[in-house]
Amino acid sequence: MKIFRTHALVCSGAQCLSAGGNNFKDALSAEINSAGLQDEVQIVETGCMGSCEMGPMMVVYPEGTVYIKLVPSDAAEIVKEHFLKGRPVKRLMWNASGKEFPTLSEIPFFAKQTKLVLRNCGIINPENIEEYIANDGYLALGKVLTSMKPQEVVDEIKKSGLRGRGGAGFLTGLKWGYVASQQSGDKYVICNADEGDPGAYMDRSVLESDPHTLLEGMIIAGYAVGAIKGYIYVRAEYPLAVKRVALALKHARAFGLLGSNILNSGFSFDIAIRMGAGAFVCGEETALINSIEGKRGEPRKKPPYPSTAGLFDKPTLINNVETFANVPVIIHKGAQFFKKIGTATSPGTKVFSLAGKVNTTGLIEVPLGITLREIVFDIGGGIPEGHSFKGALIGGPSGGVVPAEHLDIAIDYESLDSIGTIMGSGGLIIMDETSCMVDIAKFFLKFTVEESCGKCTPCREGTPQMLKILQRITSGEGMPGDIENLERTGRIISRTSLCGLGQSASNPVLSTIRFFKNEYESHINEKKCPSSVCDMKPKAMENKNGKKIRVRKIA
């Protein structure tokens, strides 16, 4: 094997690519060649490094120097100064508050993270199975197939206390146990990769940056529950993810890690990709199953649950990407190792896509139980431009808001539930005082109205009613009683909708009313948007040309 003195890890995650990462990489490659360094410096195209706002990014080892916001013209300087003379280029380094951070481990954004799920992201080349294997990849699968009975695998997952990372936090081991106990020849494993929360891309990052960890998790699950086949249901809007997963499947088959008689163990299991056409509701497990079956993507009544009658009416295990990605770590390092991270009832880590009004946005993985304050101020570097923290929206269109008074709340399933929000799949949007809470609620509700499948009355008919009220409130036409109407309708929608989408659709509204009622009141009573976001001119008073219609007053 060839030995290089320097490895230049260039991020090839979707964000860095769309920011021009490929052009930089080509320029770098050309400069390395013209400097005659091709046998000394190796370029490694890795998956996502997380701090996507700083892309295109590159980390140079052995030093661990982090370069950010790279353009092709930077390549010559880096090669000349850093690779030839050993002097890292300061002006391209990660800096915050005027201070440069020479290495990755010193940067606060990375220092407080714990990477289990994203352990290989930004480190290995996702299109090279050997790099995954070199980093302990498929060791867990080997362990399972050579030394564990299926029931022992289920027990290990149970012991780990892992909870489903798709949103609801159901105990993964329990779910595996249900499916394993079903007496059926045909069982299926499905990976829900239909990530649809606006602005969230946790799953996409794993698919793009470390597809084998998902495959390994699914194969282990297949062995544990006695399944014959797995499906990865991924949105068609993730072409790079689809490409890399397809390549990973091909490589895994070629290496005898997938298909018939895996690792000569007698266990056979294969995985196929199914692409979704972009309906948010297809992230709901039974709607997803319908979609794989070629039916209209809308939820089924439950029971029966997928664990007894799922895909093609057979027992089906369905977990999301992040859940499966935890599995190889738990099996390889043991449930005890996993339980040491996080809290007693919410062990392990959670990946979030940190967005909104925060200095450093990007993909982060943190131990559960971390406080929101640590995420916002230590990892995210605080609120930009001297503004102050107002609230955090967690859980996307199904979630709720965490206000400033709960900044020290521990990010775990129970604590979030206690203030009316949910962990969700990992959307985390930070807001400062320039964000209008009514406007935010309206944004998410509009999303749900558009994504409702239309099957049950409360979600189909109720959410547009709530949206209509919010539209009135934010255009200066709010009326007394609107808040109560929103609360009542929202409550009924959550209590009588058929699926999770409907049951959580009103969360953003109910949660913002709970913590920011004064903002609603100010919109309704004073016709004023405290954050000056909403256009409060009553529409009814204007005609098409924007001219005021005169209203005759009765003397």
Add this chain to the structure above:
Amino acid sequence: MDVNMQTVEVKINGQSYNMNEDMTILEACESVGIKIPTLCYLKGICEEGSCGICVVEVKKFKALRRACITKIMADMEIFTNTPSVREARRTNLELLLANHPKDCLVCSKSASCDLRKLTEDFGLKESRFEKTRAKDFEIDISSPSIVRDPNKCILCRRCVEVCSKVQKVNAICIANRGSNSTVSTSFEKGLGNVECTNCGQCVLVCPTGALTEKEYIEDVWKELAEPEKFVIVQTAPAVRASIGEEFGLPAGTLVTGRMVAALRRVGFKKVFDTQFSADLTIMEEGSELLHRLNSKGVFPMITSCSPGWIKFIEHFYPDLIGHLSSCKSPQQMFGAVAKTYYAEKLGIDPRKMVVVSIMPCTAKKFEARRPEFDSAFNYWQEKGTIKDITAFSDIDYVLTTREAAKMIKEGGIDFIHLKDEDFDAPLGMSSGAGVIFANTGGVMEAAIRTAYELVTGKSLEKLECKSIRGLDGIKTADIDIAGTTIKVAVAHGLSNARILLDEIKEGKSPYHFIEIMACPGGCIGGGGQPYNASEYSGTELRKKRASAIYKEDEGKKVRKSHENEEIKALYKEFLGKPLGEKSHKLLHTKYTKRGI
């Protein structure tokens, strides 16, 4: 109750009961006198829980549970009338009303609308919600049988499920999503341009005015008012067993005489009976069967009375249309005979004659519009009497049982207290065999009564053929006729028809003769019959109507088609013999391969 079934203890509103564990909350509550309101639910057919009306509170569950699809469990504590249950039901109903038109006074489903009844039961005074639908949907009038107004649709999906599960036609499905969802046909082509068989079972189960028959009431009133028009009416056998329901009489009340009297008072010049032409159908179809037996024709032969069934086979099994009897349906035979034989007899210009049918059926409206059904026109043209180039149809208007009742009501006729009157002669005379055409198995039984006697020359002792009566989906019998065993099968409901047709397709059908009717129960369960959606899933209503039909058969002096004196006269004076040249032109037809 199944003896193996476990019972569990549940509490309903604080009271403890031991219940069969297989019950839903809805059934459990109903068994102790608590009727939980439902809207989308149709037992065994529509069980998706979409409407959210039947919600109840179950202890330990945060969300409310749908009573219609939730099974009871041991120690379940159910509450059916708490403030939160009432609030949720009312809110969901109000949400449905928000986008529903408020033109109930002029809606044709007004009196039978489940949504309106529910609003009344809940004592709702208003919906707190505004209309959110920005643009109204287009009304689908592409079908000659069924009108679909998506604006009135509450997306309960009963129609979709009936079309899919009971009929296996799948002409309609949900299109679009969220608040743009609508029940539609493939590519929104409209019911008239897809594989819809016009059976109208969707119309029967629709809880609102979203699905109705295409009405021809006004057209018929207009014809009745024309002095130079000779407007006659024929009534299908099934109508007499059900039209009483429209006037508050119990289901299964036979009202033949009152129906005749009422129609006469509405203004029809003559009130005739489709049973007359049902007898005629038996003469032709029985002869056709014997002809096929003697000439080694295509077997099994399948009946052709039910227009929903005919359109079904034309779409889904076009290669099997050679199995169909070439006989027209009794409705069409009537029209052809009325505008030729009868018009000639009376010396009436057939162009002045208007033939109205009262049918339990929505598909008959489509059938009457088939371009090939202008045999009377062709007859007169050939004779040289009529030199027009504009053809006229054998049947002018088809009204459903429901439309007929509406006319009687509008005409101010006191239906309940009318004295019985008889049908007019000659096209009003019928045998008991003609009556039972209304029930599944009836056409077959009628055919056997005649075929047996024509072949053996002996009198058939036992007329009732029990093995092909009743509501089993597929019924079979072996009939011995002069030493030859004729194997017969009867199917009703198009999903059952599929089973027999697939057997034929695979070359495994053992039968000589098959009767198929599109609707469950046969014509008595037709899509034009009085609304009673709450009885749809059960068999009681169909059984009651069917027994009224058998009652009329038993009371008839003549119970075999070939013994009907007027039929004999028709052959003697006009047609000649069954399958003769005139019969061929007037009473037989061809089918169209439609495909899908």
